[in-house]
Amino acid sequence: MADRYGNDVLAGDWRKPKNGRTVDVEIAKGMVVEEPSSGFVGAVVRWEHGVVHLEDRHGRVRSYPMGPGFWIDGKPVSLQPPKKAAPAKKTRTASGSVAVDNVRARVARASRIYVEGRHDAELVERVWGDDLRIEGVVVEYLEGVDDLPAIVNRFQPGPGRKLGVLVDHLVEGSKESRIAAQVTGAHVLVVGHPFIDIWEAVKPKSVGINAWPKIPHGEDWKKGVLRTFGWPASDQADVAAAWKHILSKVNSFADLDPALLGRVEELIDFVTND
Template identity: 50%
Template sequence: MAPGDGILAGPLDVDGPRRRRPTFPSVEAVPGLAVVPRGERRPWMVLSMRADQLRVRDAEGRQHVVRPVPGGFQVDGRAVTLVAPRPVATPSAPGRTASGSVAGAPAPARVARASRILVEGVHDAELVEKVWGDDLRGEGVVVEVLHGADDLEAVVRGFGPRPGRRLGILLDHLVDGSKESRLAAAVDHPDVLVTGHPFVDVWQAVRPGALGIAAWPTVAPGTPWKEGVIAALGSTEAPGAFWRRVLGAVDDWTDLEAPLIGAVEALIDFVTEPAEG
């Protein structure tokens, strides 16, 4: 080798150009878009994307909620970064609320009615607000939390229902022979309506597919239901943190089971019905 040859023959440029991180084109994750996740061969289909949560259906029909990473999917054979689609202005078509109702023109919330809707817990209230909140504000209906239904008769007496001051009550696990069914049967008043859903907890009223699972796990008797579900799904989250994930997976009424939808719609109709005079 001649003097001056070799990889160390010249000066070492320690400040030379560094390798740049790869960049990927951005593609809007519009519903129906065919994408291939990194490590997969068969295409998946985009269902929706909000903020940094992407909902997709795989080739076997299972739904997944994932965080899109740069270059994590291929579209038309090239690696891309999926981004939330830009809203499309459609002034000629009426918008809809998360409950599926036709949205009216923007307006301040209506003054609260004397009538009320009561739900058993905070999670029930948050789910009702997410899906029916716009409708309830437009009607001036306030949702309050019971924190359990054991004192339901006393709560009804204390509210003092009458024409123009109706009370709607939403109960979990309203099935024959349950504690909730006995409590509901004890309430007999023309200005009170008790409805409910058959699920042990309102979590189950969220369709499993919205969370990317096949079904809600069965929990053995004697095991706290929420903790049992979380453990069965392989998570170590606290119930509050897991609930945030459940609620975040709900976009609108299509992510809910029919019994809850029917129960809430019946309560809204009942408490907003004009008083006879």
């Protein structure tokens, strides 16, 4: 007997909207969408803070909250922000060496590098830290060159136990150069950089300045620099804040003067060539 009422009205997906279910779509510049309640049709020109901006063919721009409530080709969509791309794989360390994945840092060598000055040591760590950890080289802070003979005596350098030292502004004929000559030997290498202060080793353009200023002899160099630039220079906290800013501008070896690069690379080669 025929069903006088026809097919079961509840059969199938009776709850499905006439135009289909809303699907998520990643927004893209130039994508043409319609806001059906107003009938406005336009291309996506930008999006920000959860709002999408559409421009129609007459150049009119309207803004709407991102999410559901749009159509593309007559089908309901929910506009979603693009997924963030995965960060690019690091191929170089900050020093320019080839980055090595899935390699555990080597057990610390007996050899060491000492760096005079806290800021100097922080700069070495920022640029060469990855390389030094892979090589198993520990960098230690040297408060002053006067401490060097005692450090060398305690360290007892020898084959497979080398000591490399980077000192500030090593000038020939100075007390510091005489101390350096006193401790230098087959297993101890002392090198100095030519800068009045390690800040000068950072290229001016990386910091956003034209050049490092010339500070009169006898004036505190760091505070003189701060005053020249109009930065706070009242106390050591101001100096520390300025250095933090400068250091943040160093992203790789390209931000440093070659005169420092050569000295540090020389020390690394010295202590790693057993």
